Amino acid sequence: MAGTSNSLLTTPSEWIDYQLIxxxxxxxxxxxxxxxxxxxxxxxxxxxxxxxEEWHQRHHARFVARSSTQGEWVKKSKTNPSDWQITYQVGPIDIKFRLALTKFKHVGIFPEQAANWQYIAASLRKMKSQTPKVLNLFAYTGGASLVARACGADVTHVDSIKQVVSWANQNQELSGLKDIRWVVEDAFKFVKRETKRGNGYHGIILDPPAYGHGPKGERWKLEDQIEEMIEQVITLLDPKEHFFILNTYTSGFSSENIEKLIKTHYPQVRNLETGDLYLRPSGKHSTGKEKLIMSNYGRFRKIL
Structure with missing residues (x-):
C-alpha cells in the first residue's frame, strides 16, 4: 500500500575501524x-x-566542553596524534577518512551513518542506470559521497563550508577515488537552481543541521525551512528509479515528523522506512542493551 512505513531501530553492521566500547x-x-x-x-x-579506571586506561584523549558549542581536547600523552586515518570497506574498495580532533568535539565522521551508507550501496547496486546521479546535500566530510562514488555513481557533493569540502576532497584522494563534483554553496539555493534547470538525480541524501549558515551568510533553520526543502528535492528524483535519505540530529524532531514530511510531499511513496540510527556498546563487559540513539532517519527507494 502506498505510504506504508516501518519504524525501525537501525545500527551499522560493517565497521572494523570503529567501536563504541x-x-x-x-x-x-x-x-x-x-x-x-x-x-x-x-x-x-x-x-x-x-x-x-578502565575508561582512563583506555582513552588517548578526552573532550572537555568550554561552552555550549566548543571546547578542547585533553590528551593523555603529548605523543598521541591530533589527526589519523581509518578505513571503511565498500565492496572491494577501502574508503579512507582523515580524522582530526576539532574544537567542536567532532572528529570528521559520524559512524552511525554507516547504516545509511549500506543502504546507498545496496540501492545503487540494484539500479539499471549505468551511471546513477547522486546528490549529497549538507554533505560534511563526504562519507555518503565516497560510498556512492565507490559504487560507480556520478556524485555532486554540496556543503556551505569550504574547509569541510576540502576535507572531503582529501578523503577522496586517500581513497583512490576521483571526479566527485564539489560545490561550496548554500544547499537550499543549489536545490532551487537545480529545480529551475530541470536536473534530476537517482539518489538524494539530505542530512541537514538544526542551524547553519551559507557561504554568503544565508541562514538555515531546520524547523522553518525543511518543508520547502523536501518539496523541492522530491521534484529532483528520477521518476523511474531512485533512492532518498533524510537524516536529522535535531532534538525534538522525531522519525514521526520525518514520516509525515515525506508522505505529505510525496504521497505516492513506497518502501518507506523511518526510525532511529543507534550505536550499541560492544565492550566485553557491556550488556549490549544500551542503544545509544544518535539520529532520526527516513528513507525509501524505487528500483526497476
Whole structure:
C-alpha cells in the first residue's frame, strides 16, 4: 500500500575501524582505528558498564566542553596524534577518512551513518542506470559521497563550508577515488537552481543541521525551512528509479515528523522506512542493551 512505513531501530553492521566500547553518565568511549576517545553524549543517560579506571586506561584523549558549542581536547600523552586515518570497506574498495580532533568535539565522521551508507550501496547496486546521479546535500566530510562514488555513481557533493569540502576532497584522494563534483554553496539555493534547470538525480541524501549558515551568510533553520526543502528535492528524483535519505540530529524532531514530511510531499511513496540510527556498546563487559540513539532517519527507494 502506498505510504506504508516501518519504524525501525537501525545500527551499522560493517565497521572494523570503529567501536563504541562503552557509554553512560553522559559520555561515550569510542575507538576510531588505533585511537580511543572520550566525548560528551547527553543521550547516554545510564550507568557506565566499565569502571572509571578502565575508561582512563583506555582513552588517548578526552573532550572537555568550554561552552555550549566548543571546547578542547585533553590528551593523555603529548605523543598521541591530533589527526589519523581509518578505513571503511565498500565492496572491494577501502574508503579512507582523515580524522582530526576539532574544537567542536567532532572528529570528521559520524559512524552511525554507516547504516545509511549500506543502504546507498545496496540501492545503487540494484539500479539499471549505468551511471546513477547522486546528490549529497549538507554533505560534511563526504562519507555518503565516497560510498556512492565507490559504487560507480556520478556524485555532486554540496556543503556551505569550504574547509569541510576540502576535507572531503582529501578523503577522496586517500581513497583512490576521483571526479566527485564539489560545490561550496548554500544547499537550499543549489536545490532551487537545480529545480529551475530541470536536473534530476537517482539518489538524494539530505542530512541537514538544526542551524547553519551559507557561504554568503544565508541562514538555515531546520524547523522553518525543511518543508520547502523536501518539496523541492522530491521534484529532483528520477521518476523511474531512485533512492532518498533524510537524516536529522535535531532534538525534538522525531522519525514521526520525518514520516509525515515525506508522505505529505510525496504521497505516492513506497518502501518507506523511518526510525532511529543507534550505536550499541560492544565492550566485553557491556550488556549490549544500551542503544545509544544518535539520529532520526527516513528513507525509501524505487528500483526497476
Amino acid at each position: 562503552d557509554s553512560g553518565n553522559g559520555e561515550k568511549l569510542e575507538r576510531f582505528g588505533s585511537i580511543t576517545l572520550i566525548r560528551p553524549e547527553p543521550n547516554a543517560n545510564w550507568p557506565k558498564s566499565l569502571s572509571g
